[in-house]
Amino acid sequence: MDPYVYQNSSVLINKLHIIDENELIDVEAQLLIAGIIDIHSKLNELDFTHYTCLQTIHRFLFEELYTWAGEFRTINIYKNESVLNGLSIIYSDKKHIVNDLKNIFQWASQIEWSHQNPQLPSQITKFMTDIWRVHPYREGNTRAVSIFIKLFADKYELSFHAELLSQNANYLRNALVMAAVDEAPEPSYLQHIILDALMFNLSEITEPTKIDSTKYQSIGKYDVTNYEEKPFYTKPDESQ
Numbered sequence: 329m330d331p332y333v334y335q336n337s338s339v340l341i342n343k344l345h346i347i348d349e350n351e352l353i354d355v356e357a358q359l360l361i362a363g364i365i366d367i368h369s370k371l372n373e374l375d376f377t378h379y380t381c382l383q384t385i386h387r388f389l390f391e392e393l394y395t396w397a398g399e400f401r402t403i404n405i406y407k408n409e410s411v412l413n414g415l416s417i418i419y420s421d422k423k424h425i426v427n428d429l430k431n432i433f434q435w436a437s438q439i440e441w442s443h444q445n446p447q448l449p450s451q452i453t454k455f456m457t458d459i460w461r462v463h464p465y466r467e468g469n470t471r472a473v474s475i476f477i478k479l480f481a482d483k484y485e486l487s488f489h490a491e492l493l494s495q496n497a498n499y500l501r502n503a504l505v506m507a508a509v510d511e512a513p514e515p516s517y518l519q520h521i522i523l524d525a526l527m528f529n530l531s532e533i534t535e536p537t538k539i540d541s542t543k544y545q546s547i548g549k550y551d552v553t554n555y556e557e558k559p560f561y562t563k564p565d566e567s568q
Contacts, residue, residue: 330403330562332396332466338559340467342393356393363389364475368482376483377437379429385479386465386472394467400425401466404563411502411550418510419463432458441484448486449523452477453507453515456522461508466560470501489528492521498555499544506547517547 332340339349346352367388374381387398406416420428432455439451456477463469474493481488493500503517521544545553 332401332403340394343395344393356390359392360389360471363392367475367479371479371482374479374483376480377433379426379433382429382459382464382472382476385476386468389472389475390468396466397468400464403466405463405466405560406563407558407560409502409505409558410555411505411547411552412509417461417463417505417508419461425462425464428462429459429464432462441480441486443486443526449519449526450515452481452526453519453522455480457504457507457513457515457518460504470497470504474500487526487528489525492525492528496521496544498552499547502547502550502552502555 334341334347337347339347339352342352344355346355367385370384370388374384383398383400390397401422404422405419408414408416435458436455439445439455442448445451456473459476460469460473465472474490477493478488478490481490499517500521503521507513507515507518545551
């Protein structure tokens with residue numbers, strides 16, 4: 329049984345008592361936009377060397393809607409991914425979330441986060457993928473991680489066109505899926521959009537429309553423009 333959803337439903341329990349899934353999605357999107365606008369004021373309060381900054385960001389973005397905003401999930405989850413022919417990413421076990429995040433941030437502390445680092449695109453790709461693979465929250469992971477990467481780039485004064493990621497949300501999520509596969513991961517899709525985001529303000533391009541958006545319409549043979557968000561489920565051994 330999933331303690332995060334209303335009984336006999338896939339709708340997340342929320343403070344506004346919305347039981348219609350589409351309405352909840354709309355309200356969540358509106359609150360998220362407002363949160364993203366305001367969260368930059370918290371930049372100097374975030375300690376990007378410690379995983380708890382992820383909790384602060386998630387809480388800030390979702391606290392008006394969910395009582396568990398900023399709290400790590402207490403169940404194990406899976407999601408059938410179309411780009412993986414129905415298979416799921418193996419997310420961190422609920423008992424290992426904290427330790428997995430500690431290891432990721434320990435690795436990040438050893439990286440030179442600057443444009444002088446020739447491995448910067450691949451290392452940002454790895455950092456984002458590793459955090460996302462943990463999937464520490466019951467919902468809102470991709471959005472929280474995307475905002476984290478934007479704020480992280482700001483903190484280290486990296487030129488980063490974060491809007492490119494938000495404007496291509498379907499591509500981004502499926503690129504993260506491909507990068508996070510345990511066996512034979514394919515990070516190139518994610519690295520392409522990360523590289524474009526990093527190079528945007530360093531090039532002579534002055535308008536976002538100058539970037540060829542068609543490159544973000546497919547991953548392999550999968551057309552991400554047809555992507556439909558699927559719900560998370562509890563692991564079968566926890567559903568009894």
